[in-house]
Amino acid sequence: MKIDLDGPEPLYEQIAAVLAARIADGTYEPRRRIPSEAALCEEFKVSRPTARAAVKVLNDRGLTATVHGKGTFVVEKSTKKEK
Structure with a gap:
């Protein structure tokens, strides 16, 4: 996925889409x-x-979580609903 500097979508949204795709394809585990x-x-x-x-x-979409002083981590998706 390429970033389009002149595109209608904001750069941060484009970057988030690239990162989300990397999460989805397992690049970021x-x-x-x-x-x-x-x-x-x-x-x-x-x-x-x-x-x-x-x-x-990414944080707002629930794909990642940021830990102050540690970094941003990919959230592990649960396979069943927790009670």
Whole structure:
């Protein structure tokens, strides 16, 4: 998936889509850290706020969870509903 700098979709949404696809295809495994904001900035050539917004989208969708001082981790999907 490629980032379109001139596209109608915001950059952070495009980056979030790329990261979500990597989670879906197993590139980023459950309970493993995704790249840091700094690494995302370097990879996608974007500012820190843009990288942070992309990670927030993933957190809001329940795909990742951020632990202060530790990083952002892929959430393990449960196969059955917990009581």
